[in-house]
Amino acid sequence: MKKYLLLLAGLVLNHLLPAQDFNRYQPLRVQGSIPPQFIETATHKYEADRASINDKKRRTRKAKEEFYLKSNFGLQEILMSGRVMFNDPLTAYVNKVADKLFAHDMAFRNKLKIYTLRTPQVNAFTFDDGTVVVTHGLMSQLEDEAQLAFILAHEAVHFKKEHAVTEFVETKDIQYGRGDYRNLSFDEKVLAKFGFSKDQESEADLEGLEIFLKSDYSTESIVRTFDVLQYAYLPFDEVPFDTTMFNDENYVIPGAYFLNEVSEIKVDEDYDDSKSSHPNTEKRRKALKKELKGAGDQTGKSTYLVSKEEFVKYRKIARFEICRQYLLRHNYPKALYNAFLLLREDSNSMYLKKTVGKALYGASKYSNQGMRYEVVNDWEDIEGESQQVYYMLSELSSEELNILALRWNWSVYKDNLDDEELKLIVEDLSYELANEHELDWNSFYKQSKAEKEALKLEAAKEDSLVANTEEEEENLEGLSKLEKIRRKQEQSDDEDEVVSEKDSDYYRFAFLPWRENEVLIAQFEASQEKVDAKKAEKEAREKMTRSEKGKLFRQQQKEVRLQNRYGHAKGFDKVVVVNPMYQRYNERKSEPIRYKNRETVLTSFNEKIQKSATATGLDIEIINPRSINNNQADRFYHHTILNEWISEKIHHEDGMHLVSPIHNEILGVSKYYGTTNFCWIGGALITEKNDAFTTILLYSYVFPAGIIYSLTPKHTTYYFTITYNLKTGNSEMVEFVKIKSKDHKFMQQSNLFYTFQQLKQTR
């Protein structure tokens, strides 16, 4: 009985785990055991790779050593970025496809480590150790499972043939003009480099096809894989944007904000690829078609070996994921258009509705600050149906955009009043409306168009007698010719204004459906009160006497002095330190990044952090992907979210403060650690050649000791720390220190201690 129950439970769980409710979509997260590859140090991998080099030529050995050094540390950077996904349903699906593809050679299959990458970019790439990464962007664009299998086969060839290392060594030979590349001009070297790369790509296409043909996948659609890549710059679908998406009976965005016709998609498939790493689409397609002629019988083969349902589902997940990624990259038009495409199928998806709301919010905030161009590309540069979104976001005035954003977000929020991020967005947008555009609750109509018309008709009847009298008064007789012309022009202008007013006041109906909603009214009132209070404070300051101003100024100065002298005094009990980073660069070397001791330096930096925090009595927790063990996937996930959050924040333009698009996710992380205070710490040492080298040498007869000075490299140590309150999104403490000296360990220790002391102490 127990056995059956377990079996039943297994089946249920198996069914439930990959289930995804798209109406309540939750972003993917890493889970399970962390793969060993993520935990193994780059130094260890590099040493192992280096030991495997057995070339006789010294220059080849050296080039390979350099390659393995850069490759291992580069791969570790990517793995540690938190963007590489493992054990999530999408990655598991891609691995299943690989299992089917390499069913004939599982030994080789097991050498491949396949992951997915959180990025909207359409790409797949391979590392020399067999790591294959497929992006969410690529997954979102593929037509079927066979295309994914073909791409995996292509990438597998890169690994099998060691293309990465071969290309690196060859590029070195080209760069230094060795062997066949002797006496080449710069342009010839560039062409030789790209030519070599294209040869490798062609080899990967053709040999990839051989692997593919050994599988049970059908070749029917694989030629179109190149088209997928060719048109990757476009969204995953081409559907006319629904210009009525935001409208209701009364609130109708004028047609003038939409194009009658969108730009045609123009692609030259046979473009000049001489300076491209890949052959052009036309060439690849032709070469593949030629090979396919001798491919043999395709009967019994299928486009889907895992399942069509799974492919469609996981492609959809990838499409949902890239919406989030576009928001994090401030690419609001793309997020909006992608969400629109997905909403057609999942019209009740809260995730998608919020994506639209967040996209409008971002565009509105930038627009209010006169920086719309930063987040909305020139619509004329856009091809295809998504151009409509770019056009609309470009043409709406800041005021209209602000209203549209608030209207949409409110419509989602009203049914989810406990949603923290929606609450903050609505608050922010309503405040901006009052502050930037001086619009309050009374600025919006409380009557529908029909109600207004009815009232107008009634009023017109009453005024008809008065109007007739006025017309009589408007007797132009007796006026000069010029005065008559002027009067007529004025009348004409008044009529025009009436028309344009009618056109442009559509937005005053924006909140009509909720005209009696107390929460919304209270929100408008609260925003207005905030603005009034701000104005009152400003006015009070303007009315201040000279002595009062002086007193205020002195108080402010005193505060600044206190802060400068005694530092911040935040009084925190607990802080989470996120992904401490430290890097040394030596710009006097051809390879400025000092890879080899990077891990040692980081380990030592972490120890100093812990030691300093202990000395101050501050309770800290360090989230460091480099020092986690394989059962800490939760911590790895937190690291990912925190990295995404901070990256989104710091990439905003100066002066822009927006609610994070992943605010709710970050609140979850904050709750897990029991604190809202998260601190990012890092540093760098840059060693440069002394700038004064030549000058001092010239004048060394005057100042002989200058020779020593000029030969001494210039060291600059940078140290930064930024502490955020995750709940408010505000920075609590920012420190940036530049020291013209080497990064002595005691100096690092001292800086860290001071940071933690300021976070811990009270004044």
Added chain:
Amino acid sequence: MKSFYLISLLSIIFCKIGYSQSPGYMGKRASIGYSSIFSASKLTEEILLSPFQEYYYTDPYDPGFQLLSNQNHQIHFDYLITRGTAIGGYLSFWKKNQHSIPIEERIYSPYYTTHNFGYDPHPLILEEGQDIHGEYRDYLYNGKGKLSGQGLGIYFKFFGKKPLAPLGDYFQVTILVNRTSSYQEKTVINENNKTVSYHKINTQNIYSPALILSYGKQWMIFERVLINTAIETGLSFPFGFKDTSLNPAYTDYTYHSYDSDGFYKGEELTKQERIKINTQHGLQYNYLLQFRLGISYMAF
């Protein structure tokens, strides 16, 4: 009144310390250390030679440039009151003995006797109507100058714009009072080179205030162990006062000056005054350029 000022000063300092949130080094703010100060001047020799400089040197003595011999030792205590400011105090001390210099001094001696080959520095007190009989004689003796000093200073150290005190470059302002004790020894010897008499003369203490500005760097070599180097310049004020109470009997020797033709011009400074002036000049030269090398321990 003095105690009122003192209490006020201390309360200001300790109030600051109380409010301050200086991190120090890992919470350690106080350091105790030793520094050695080297001066590039010929300070001590200038002063030591001053009592003998009008006499004929049987063996002219040139001390030359003696950086290492012009060494001043300091024991200091620093306390960080803010992230970039330290207050501190020190005690300094130094001592210098001159090599014995053979001096031949021509002096009019009223009580010269052939069997008394020596020098009696006691002033002659003549009775009324008593004639002075005597003659100029050259006396030989070994002269030796001795000089010792103690200083008491307080200072403020300022550590740059983005300070990490006690580490990094600093600028220091020091106010101090020096007590310079100076005296000379004359050891009169006979023909058998045996000591006939020993005289400690011109003993006096000179008190002089000084202001010193330093620019230096502190760094740590081991946990809590600081190394300190600096370059210093300063000013010794001329309004120092002297304390001649130690041996008044030897203090009123007056220099006489003569013109080029040998005619007597009159009395000038007393020897005490001459030493005082030379001491002050010497200190001034001393403070003109100094180098510091020190070591400290971050105690608490």
